[in-house]
Amino acid sequence: MTDLSTLWEVGLPLAGAGGGLGVAKVRAPRVYWSLVGLPVARVRFAMTYRSTMDVCGLTVQPSRLRAFMVRTVARRGDVQPVPPKVRRVRGSSTGMRVTLRLPAGLEPADVMASSERLRHAWGVHSVNVVETKPGYVELRMTGYDVLRRVKMPRRKRSLGPLTVPVALREDGTAFVRDYLKVPHALTLGANQSGKSMYQRNLIAGLARLDVALVGIDCKRGVEQRGYAPRLSAFAITPDEASGVLDALVGEMEERFDLLSEHGAADIWALPEKVRPVPIVLLVDEVAELFLVTGKKDEERRDRMVTQMIRLGQMARAAGIFLEICGQRFGSDLGKGATTLRAQLTGRVVHRVNDKQTADMGLGDIAPDAVVAVTTIPPDKPGVAVAGDSSGGWSRIRTPELTATEAAAICTEYAHLTPALPALAPYRPVIPAQAPPVESIPLVKPVPATD
Numbered sequence: 001m002t003d004l005s006t007l008w009e010v011g012l013p014l015a016g017a018g019g020g021l022g023v024a025k026v027r028a029p030r031v032y033w034s035l036v037g038l039p040v041a042r043v044r045f046a047m048t049y050r051s052t053m054d055v056c057g058l059t060v061q062p063s064r065l066r067a068f069m070v071r072t073v074a075r076r077g078d079v080q081p082v083p084p085k086v087r088r089v090r091g092s093s094t095g096m097r098v099t100l101r102l103p104a105g106l107e108p109a110d111v112m113a114s115s116e117r118l119r120h121a122w123g124v125h126s127v128n129v130v131e132t133k134p135g136y137v138e139l140r141m142t143g144y145d146v147l148r149r150v151k152m153p154r155r156k157r158s159l160g161p162l163t164v165p166v167a168l169r170e171d172g173t174a175f176v177r178d179y180l181k182v183p184h185a186l187t188l189g190a191n192q193s194g195k196s197m198y199q200r201n202l203i204a205g206l207a208r209l210d211v212a213l214v215g216i217d218c219k220r221g222v223e224q225r226g227y228a229p230r231l232s233a234f235a236i237t238p239d240e241a242s243g244v245l246d247a248l249v250g251e252m253e254e255r256f257d258l259l260s261e262h263g264a265a266d267i268w269a270l271p272e273k274v275r276p277v278p279i280v281l282l283v284d285e286v287a288e289l290f291l292v293t294g295k296k297d298e299e300r301r302d303r304m305v306t307q308m309i310r311l312g313q314m315a316r317a318a319g320i321f322l323e324i325c326g327q328r329f330g331s332d333l334g335k336g337a338t339t340l341r342a343q344l345t346g347r348v349v350h351r352v353n354d355k356q357t358a359d360m361g362l363g364d365i366a367p368d369a370v371v372a373v374t375t376i377p378p379d380k381p382g383v384a385v386a387g388d389s390s391g392g393w394s395r396i397r398t399p400e401l402t403a404t405e406a407a408a409i410c411t412e413y414a415h416l417t418p419a420l421p422a423l424a425p426y427r428p429v430i431p432a433q434a435p436p437v438e439s440i441p442l443v444k445p446v447p448a449t450d
């Protein structure tokens with residue numbers, strides 16, 4: 001009887017706690033990691049650090065001075081190889097970060113090459129190795145798959161004037177679109193891969209900033225219609241798109257006159273009172289701009305492509321940035337496609353249907369990332385590989401945001417929409433009474449521009 005009641009009193013709470021942790025592991029991985037995973041990982045790391053580094057080949061022979069000190073001062077006969085010095089270990093709600101000082105003879109690439117082995121040795125979900133400064137690397141470990149259910153980290157410091165956190169990286173940090181660092185970008189992906197979700201997150205962030213947004217969506221505006229209240233100009237047909245691109249090039253030339261008047265290299269060097277507002281051009285399904293059905297279309301297509309290339313080559317200094325989206329972007333689109341692509345150095349590639357498309361997106365800037373794109377599973381929409389011209393890349397996933405939520409944000413921040421005289425003919429007309437997203441009229445009749 002006593003045994004039974006002891007079993008009842010002790011066993012039941014234990015079983016309950018075990019069951020609770022099991023549920024937390026699946027339903028609330030952050031809580032589970034903070035309560036169980038992190039303490040275990042810390043102990044495991046501390047106990048196995050030296051041996052793990054040794055078997056991973058991340059140790060070096062000690063210097064002569066050190067060997068001498070060990071033999072004479074510490075009076076030890078055997079002189080052990082030296083692993084990188086652990087400078088800092090920090091836990092977070094998603095993982096653990098360890099700063100290492102590399103001894104002479106080891107370089108960041110050596111540690112990067114062993115990241116898979118380190119991951120298995122310490123039983124964590126992933127280990128990313130980042131060089132923080134010469135001689136130092138940070139091991140960014142995640143305790144669980146943070147991309148399974150995306151929760152963006154809280155912003156600790158204010159980001160720059162033209163930066164938008166768009167997605168979560170697999171190391172638990174925010175993937176930030178920074179227009180001052182990477183002015184023009186390309187987003188690729190097959191149907192249902194998550195391109196629209198990426199654009200929604202981007203526009204939801206941009207809508208809050210002091211920028212003018214210009215939309216080109218030649219699928220009759222189906223994707224961007226909801227953003228209309230926050231757009232300074234909106235084109236839904238190739239003719240309108242051509243007019244908008246001409247107007248943007250005209251605006252760029254005027255801004256260059258202003259820069260040369262003030263002897264400024266870019267708009268950020270201008271006095272605040274004359275500085276024009278930055279413009280972000282969002283192009284949905286770029287292939288629509290390349291389509292031609294006759295001779296007349298061909299002229300318009302060539303003109304549009306030339307204007308986009310000009311913007312890509314020169315518009316950064318004038319504060320005009322390109323954000324282009326499509327399913328594919330290769331030479332098969334037509335003349336000028338690869339020249340334009342070369343200007344778009346920020347790349348985000350979602351799941352694609354073939355390796356060739358992954359190559360189009362990342363082959364020229366981060367060749368190592370191409371294989372990562374081909375392994376994105378179809379049941380994980382929104383997962384993408386982001387690369388930039390530095391050759392670095394990371395796996396990212398956007399948080400879920402519905403079209404209605406993105407439209408509501410654009411309506412909320414509609415008062416920030418600047419009127420750009422050059423683009424006035426393309427300003428969407430929004431009725432005073434906010435209508436349902438589907439019934440927002442699009443643009444005024446477009447005057448002939450040529």
Ligand SMILES: Nc1ncnc2c1ncn2[C@@H]1O[C@H](COP(=O)(O)OP(=O)(O)OP(=O)(O)O)[C@@H](O)[C@H]1O
Nearest residue numbers: 190191192193194195196197381382397398399400
């Ligand atoms: N980050 C994400 N997390 C969860 N679900 C997502 C994510 N991104 C996209 N999805 C889902 O995947 C589906 C396709 O997403 P989306 O419409 O963004 O893809 P797309 O590439 O724009 O497709 P299409 O080219 O056919 O318009 C949607 O049901 C969306 O809810």
